[in-house]
Amino acid sequence: MEIHSLPPEGLTRFIDRIRKFEIDRYEDYLHTLLLRILSELGEFVPTEGSMILADEPTRKHEGKSVGDLVYVAASGKNASQLVGKKVSATSGIIGETYTLGKATVRKAERGEPIVLDKVNFPYPIDTLVTSPLRIENAIVGVLVLYNKKEPVGFTLRDLKLVEIFSGYISTSFQNATDARKSKELSKRDDLTGLFNDRFFHRQLEAEIIRADEKRYPLTLIFLDLDNFKAINDQYGHLVGSQTLKEVGFLLREAVDLDQATIARYGGDEYVTILPGLDLERAVDVADRIRLTIKGKMFMIDQGEQDGSFINFKDLISASIGVSSLHDHLPSGGTSKERKNLLIRLADQAMYRAKADGKNCVRVGEPPR
Numbered sequence: 001m002e003i004h005s006l007p008p009e010g011l012t013r014f015i016d017r018i019r020k021f022e023i024d025r026y027e028d029y030l031h032t033l034l035l036r037i038l039s040e041l042g043e044f045v046p047t048e049g050s051m052i053l054a055d056e057p058t059r060k061h062e063g064k065s066v067g068d069l070v071y072v073a074a075s076g077k078n079a080s081q082l083v084g085k086k087v088s089a090t091s092g093i094i095g096e097t098y099t100l101g102k103a104t105v106r107k108a109e110r111g112e113p114i115v116l117d118k119v120n121f122p123y124p125i126d127t128l129v130t131s132p133l134r135i136e137n138a139i140v141g142v143l144v145l146y147n148k149k150e151p152v153g154f155t156l157r158d159l160k161l162v163e164i165f166s167g168y169i170s171t172s173f174q175n176a177t178d179a180r181k182s183k184e185l186s187k188r189d190d191l192t193g194l195f196n197d198r199f200f201h202r203q204l205e206a207e208i209i210r211a212d213e214k215r216y217p218l219t220l221i222f223l224d225l226d227n228f229k230a231i232n233d234q235y236g237h238l239v240g241s242q243t244l245k246e247v248g249f250l251l252r253e254a255v256d257l258d259q260a261t262i263a264r265y266g267g268d269e270y271v272t273i274l275p276g277l278d279l280e281r282a283v284d285v286a287d288r289i290r291l292t293i294k295g296k297m298f299m300i301d302q303g304e305q306d307g308s309f310i311n312f313k314d315l316i317s318a319s320i321g322v323s324s325l326h327d328h329l330p331s332g333g334t335s336k337e338r339k340n341l342l343i344r345l346a347d348q349a350m351y352r353a354k355a356d357g358k359n360c361v362r363v364g365e366p367p368r
Contacts, residue, residue, distance in 0.1 A: 005073040034073040049076020054141035131166035192248030200263035219282035222346035225268040321349025323364035
């Protein structure tokens with residue numbers, strides 16, 4: 001029986017239970033695993049076909065209700081066309097299993113066949129068994145088998161086997177998710193949750209290589225907080241640390257671009273890589289960051305007394321430098337050399353912003 005699954009890169013969003021991450025070997029692992037599970041399940045419980053559906057966890061973390069389940073693997077009729085399609089998470093037997101979190105066995109009554117998915121799979125089904133997939137206490141998907149190749153239909157034994165296999169799938173999703181969490185933590189700054197400087201350097205070099213090859217714009221923003229020392233001196237380092245964390249949140253809000261990489265460079269310095277943005281648009285983003293920080297009313301938990309907060313506004317601002325790969329850098333040189341020069345030009349522009357009175361944006365100048 002032919003079995004199909006989304007390709008490894010297509011499975012990324014189903015194990016990104018915190019954020020979007022770069023592809024690693026766990027997509028390949030999960031891709032191979034899903035194919036093997038459906039193949040082995042077909043040997044234990046011979047059927048005309050099976051399906052694995054999963055929700056998209058980023059929709060949960062964005063505060064949205066889950067609207068769809070996606071067919072991530074399937075065997076049997078129309079399997080190759082089915083993979084990647086969506087069905088409502090509240091529709092029919094699939095939605096019932098997902099919503100209630102309970103396995104079910106169904107058999108067509110009085111010659112009226114079961115319709116599993118009117119849009120993507122409008123074929124008559126005589127017998128059906130479903131089981132929810134879980135990660136901890138959350139339902140994350142559904143396993144479906146249909147039309148058992150025996151007149152008796154699905155039995156209690158079949159249901160138990162399907163629940164065992166759904167548990168295996170759930171554990172595999174959990175393992176893949178945990179592995180990606182561990183990998184992600186190694187790239188993150190402990191305080192702000194932004195990328196750390198180590199990852200930033202690797203990412204910027206990779207983006208430079210891509211921008212040079214494809215000849216698309218690449219810009220870099222280098223930001224340093226103005227008067228941050230006054231926060232530490234007046235309120236203490238705990239409030240200072242919480243302020244740095246709050247600035248990290250502000251940067252995420254101000255830089256609403258999927259392709260951007262935002263990192264804490266060290267101390268009260270932050271950097272943002274902007275692939276695909278020309279110099280003019282990058283300066284607009286930098287100025288939006290500046291205005292966001294300057295206009296923010298900070299409410300910082302002191303941590304010493306329950307419910308005690310420090311409020312301040314206009315105490316800190318940002319001096320920002322912007323450099324452009326193709327506008328400011330000469331051709332030639334290694335990607336590492338070009339990376340270091342791009343950083344240096346943005347850093348120098350940031351220091352000019354400091355010298356010009358702080359709370360402003362300055363653009364890098366090509367090296368002479």
